[in-house]
Amino acid sequence: MQRDLSALARGEFDLVVVGGGIFGAAAALDAAQRGLKVALVERGDFCGATSAHSFKMIHGGIRYLQHADVPRIRQSARARAAFLRIAPHLAHPLPIVVPTYGWGMRSKLVLRLGIAAYDLLTADRNRGIADPSRRIPNGWFLSRTEVLRDYPGLDPEGLSGAGVFCDGQMYNPPRLVLAFVQSAVEAGAVCANHVEAVKLLQRGGRVAGVVACDRLAGDRFEIRGRLVLNAAGPYAERLLEGSLGRGLTPPTPFSRDAYFIVPRRLVAGDRALTLPSLTSDPDAIVSRGARHLFLVPWREATLVGVWHKVYRGDPDRYEITEPELGAWLGEINRAYDGLGLTPDDVTLCSAGLVPFGENDPEAEHLRYAHRSRLVDHAEERGLEGLLTLIGVRYTTGPVEAVGVVDAVCRRLGRRVAPSRLETEPVRGGRFHDFEALVAEAARRVPPGTDAASIRALVHNHGSAFGEVVALLEERPAWRARLGDSRVLGAEIAHAARSEMAMTLADAVFRRCDLCTTGHPGDAALEAAARIMAECRGWRSARVEAELDDVRRRLRLARTGRALLADGAAKEEMVVT
Known part of the structure; x- marks a missing residue:
């Protein structure tokens, strides 16, 4: 490309x-x-x-049960299935635990009815998904004992257990x-x-x-x-x-949807956990009370969010302020005892602008766009x-x-063939078993390549991983990991040569995993910049400008301000 x-x-x-x-x-x-x-x-x-600042979840529409919005449930489940079908290396099921309390709307009985209705409405959700590991199962339930064992920070008062349903998660949006x-x-x-x-x-x-x-x-x-x-x-x-x-x-109208990343797992296992927020949904016909916040496992990190705010300003200049981050940390710490999160635990804040419902700028309980x-x-x-x-x-x-x-x-006025978008695998998506593809990659990479790097390579490139393997063979120096990351030098070279990575930010934020959970260290950034310079013919002044741009982005994100949209950031970067 x-x-x-x-x-x-x-x-x-x-x-x-x-x-x-x-x-x-x-x-x-x-x-x-x-x-x-x-x-x-x-x-x-x-x-x-x-799109870069997505919460990485592929929603299947279960939350629209509260709005009795069956068409949107069906549309969302159809879209989730499309991602799992055509890009199985970049999308996978994500179990989500919803604690249940008492005998009212938050009870296990009500949630059981809701999950059963959702499973019925999406009974065709796995049609055409070849890899069994990418199929969405029916919901299931946990006992109170199981929930307290796995999630000891939950409020035990009135806790009766939990329901579990699966949505989808993106490995790399x-x-x-x-x-x-x-x-x-x-x-x-x-x-x-x-x-x-x-x-x-x-x-x-x-x-x-x-x-x-x-x-x-x-x-x-x-x-x-x-x-x-x-x-x-x-x-x-x-x-x-x-x-x-x-x-x-x-x-x-737009909302600034925001979350933050903590570079460790905050809850056990590979299940996301819902927690009550301080706001509710004014459009819900059937409400379980407060909206949910999420602790979501993603790679070796945890995504925490999402918070919403009406935004009417310049789309290049929105940010997350330090007081906002402090309030969010307080809300999460109150909802799950023992987390004790502070700003020092946060490696990246992320936010994007999404269409929203009509709301007063100071409204607390916000209406979302449907x-x-x-x-x-x-x-x-x-x-x-x-x-x-x-x-x-x-x-x-x-x-x-x-x-x-x-x-x-x-x-x-054109008559064209029917769409194949939801059934034709995208680049890298032509395989039937992800674990078998990982095993194949392990056999083909040079000896000494670590297992974590191989798995990440297959996630990011799917069945096209061989293009990166060819670079590993062409240039032995590119076999090394960048710093302490699991990113191989050949991935940066491939981004520059074949994936239209025109800047260092393109390569380290959006072509590989290097900067997606926080600062990878100066050694990793400098190694990536050297490879980009070799592939794109940059002089030393350009290399320094590119490094300064990436470091600035990481600094802004780390200190509680959102990563600037890429177009805005380029305006402020001097390229020679």
């Missing part, structure tokens, strides 16, 4: 997709698979903003989006990161493409297309306002050639994309 801006400038596309998060990537892949000529541009790196982009390129799409659509190109009263800017070199050029899909998430309104003078009507928003501007303001998609949750990306591309094809 190479960054070829000349192919964007000289092409005539059926569809130009603006935004390289999960919604834009999935739409580009579906359109390309169906035979459309597709371009995809992203102002930062692929999955560099909201940016690599999951990247797999969609790679597959789109294999299907014929032309994709490029660090290319911003700065303005809509209008001719004869219709949108005919975009004016784009190469954010690495500063050059501007046109990308011509019969239809533009604006899938830029919180940046979608900016593109509309800059080109058309106004955004959507009504404007989309549906994604697809706007056809021919109907909204008589402007042909433009669709805007505001996706509500990472989870629904592959399902929503099918409907969006259906609308694109209708607008283009």
Whole structure:
């Protein structure tokens, strides 16, 4: 996968997709698979903003039982199944423990009825999932004794046990989006990161493409297309306002959804644990009380969250403040006795902007958005050639994309093949047994490669792991792990050579595991920078600028401020 801006400038596309998060990537892949000529541009790196800061959970819709929203339950379960089916190296089931109390709405009986109803509504949830380890089981229940043994920090007063249901979890959200982009390129799409659509190109009263800017070199050029899909998430309104003078009507409200990472397991085993928050859901028809917070095992770390806040400012400038982090730590420590978490335990804070319901900025009990928003501007303001998609949750990306591309094809007057997006494995997803694939990789890597690095390699690359193995054989120096991490030098080289990693941040945050749970140490960063410099021909000044950028991002995240969106960070980095 190479960054070829000349192919964007000289092409005539059926569809130009603006935004390289999960919604834009999935739409580009579906359109390309169906035979459309597709371009995809992203102002930062692929999955560099909201999608990068996902809580890593693939929700199957059980929480929508409280809203009696059966269509959304079905849609979410369908999307979860799609991820498990087409990207089994990057998605797997996640058991979630829900403690039960007393005889009311929080009782085991009520939860048993709810889980039974959910299992029935999603009875087809494992259709077409080849790997048994990727299938979602029915829910089950734990006794009070079992719960207190495994989760001694829970409030024992009135505790009757727990229910357990499974959702999905992503191993690496940016690599999951990247797999969609790679597959789109294999299907014929032309994709490029660090290319911003700065303005809509209008001719004869219709949108005919975009004016784009190469954010690495500063050059501007046109990308011509019969239809533009604006899938830029919180940046979608900016593109509309800059080109058309106004955004959507009504404007989309956003929430800053935030969580933090602790680099150790806070609860036993591989199950997530729900804890009561201090807020409730005002839209719930049947409520169990407070909304849930989660302690979620992820790799060797724990994800803690999620907290929501109405946000109406610049999508490049949102942050997590130290007082907010302190309040969240206090809330978690009260909900689970014995954690005793302090800011020193947090290695990364993470936040992204997602569509939200209509709320007062000071509201405590917030309304969430329930549906994604697809706007056809021919109907909204008589402007042909433009669709805007505001996706509500990472989870629904592959399902929503099918409907969006259906609308694109209708607008283009094209009859195309049915969608294969939910059944065709993405790059790396062509295998039937994950553990067998790990065993195969262990046989093929050079002797001495540790088991943790092999497993991480297979998670990130799936059935395409052989491309990295070839680099291990080509350059023995790249066989070494970077610092104390489990990332091999060859993974950085592969990112630079074949995965369009244009900056050090692209490589260490979104192509491998190096910086995804915190600062890996200066030795690891410097080793990664040396490999990037060798592969991309950087001089010493560029290497230092890239290292400074990555260290700044890690420092901001570590001190309680969210990682800046990738496009904003690039504006502040001097590249020579």
